[in-house]
C-alpha cells in the first residue's frame with residue numbers, strides 16, 4: 184500500500200531533484216531513449232534549466248511518499264530572453280514536471296502543478312509556460328489544467344501557456 188502523499192515547497196538543497204525531473208521530462212518517450220544522465224543534464228543547452236538553482240524566479244514543489252521524493256514540478260524565469268524552449272516572455276516562468284514511473288496516474292502530477300500555480304499566483308505571477316514534445320501524453324494533463332497552445336514549433340512540439 185502506498186503511504187500518504189505530502190507536497191512541500193522546493194528548497195536550495197533540491198538541485199539533484201531538479202536535475203532528475205529535467206532528465207525524466209526529456210526522457211519521456213520510452214521508444215526514443217536519450218543519452219545518459221550527465222551527458223544530457225550538463226549539456227550547456229540543458230544546464231540553463233537548472234544552473235544556479237534556486238536563483239530569483241525559481242520555484243518548485245516536491246511530492247513525497249513516506250518522506251521519499253516521488254515527483255517534482257518546478258519553474259524558472261529566463262530574464263535574459265529566449266534561451267529556453269518554452270520561452271514566452273521575461274515575466275513568465277517555464278514549467279518542468281516529472282513523477283516516478285511507479286507513482287504515475289494517481290493524480291500526483293496534477294497536484295504538483297496545481298500547488299505550483301497556487302504558490303506563484305500568491306507571489307503575483309500571472310502566467311506559466313511550458314514546452315511539450317509532439318506525442319507526449321502529458322499534453323492532455325496540461326490542457327486539463329488550463330494550458331493552451333501559444334505556438335507550434337517545427338516538428339510539432341508545442342509551447343503552451345496557462346493563466347494562473
Ligand SMILES: CC(C)(COP(=O)(O)OP(=O)(O)OC[C@H]1O[C@@H](n2cnc3c(N)ncnc32)[C@H](O)[C@@H]1OP(=O)(O)O)[C@@H](O)C(=O)NCCC(=O)NCCS
Nearest residue numbers: 207208211281282287288289290291292293320321323324
Ligand atoms: C507527465 C507526468 C508528470 C504526469 O504525472 P502523473 O502523476 O501521472 O499525472 P496525473 O496522475 O495527475 O495525471 C495523469 C495524466 O497524465 C497523462 N499522461 C502523461 N504521461 C502519460 C503516459 N506516459 N502514459 C499515460 N498517460 C500519461 C494522462 O493523459 C493523464 O491524463 P488524464 O487524467 O486526463 O487521462 C508523468 O507522466 C511523467 O513524469 N511523465 C514523464 C515525464 C514527462 O513527460 N514530463 C513532462 C514533459 S513536458
